[in-house]
Amino acid sequence: MKCLVCLGILSDAFDFSLTKWVGVDEMSFGYIAQNGKKVGPSCKNQGEEYGQTYQDNDVIGVLFDATKKKIKFFKNGVSQGYAFTDPAEFEKTKGQNFYFGVSLARFGMAVTALRYECLGEDFDIDTFEPAMLNSGF
Numbered sequence: 001m002k003c004l005v006c007l008g009i010l011s012d013a014f015d016f017s018l019t020k021w022v023g024v025d026e027m028s029f030g031y032i033a034q035n036g037k038k039v040g041p042s043c044k045n046q047g048e049e050y051g052q053t054y055q056d057n058d059v060i061g062v063l064f065d066a067t068k069k070k071i072k073f074f075k076n077g078v079s080q081g082y083a084f085t086d087p088a089e090f091e092k093t094k095g096q097n098f099y100f101g102v103s104l105a106r107f108g109m110a111v112t113a114l115r116y117e118c119l120g121e122d123f124d125i126d127t128f129e130p131a132m133l134n135s136g137f
Contacts, residue, residue, distance in 0.1 A: 004105030005033040005039045005054075007128045008040075009064050009071060011096035021103040023047075028101060030082050031060070038083040041092070051080030066098060 008018040008022045008030035015025060023030025023039030030039045033054045052075050054060055061074035073080045084090075088135030 006030040006039065006075075006103045007060060008062060008101060009098050010101040011093040011098055013093065013096055013103070022101045027096070029089075029102075030103070031062075031083060036080075040084055041089040042084075042086065051075065055082050060077055062100060064098065076077075076130070 008020045008028060010022055010028035012018070014022075014027040016063050021030065021039070022028045023032075023043070026041040028040065031037075032039060032047060033049065035047065036049075036051045036053045037043075037048045042048070050061070051073060056073050059074075061077070063072045064070075070082060071084040071089045072082045073116035084128070
């Protein structure tokens, strides 16, 4: 079965209608499993080349720095690079709260969210590595 999943970050203003995927509007940012593309405000609902595809049993990490307006994704602990770094992409979400979001395309599909962590003021998205979560950096 194809892995029809998109996960990422969404704001309070995200439209939660059943036909909206994470990343297809100006209020969310996503990473698509099937093709590895990123979707968000700059992608005009088309997606842009970004990272590796992912599937069942892969572990995808989402790292979001709300202060610097940067998002990067990890696949099985390996950074896929920055997906979003342009503060202009976040302009319409100014003053909003942000949340982890997942879009699934088939009934019966499931995603397990294993961990959410606020990394605090000492956190630096530019130098972060997943192993740091266990070390207390």
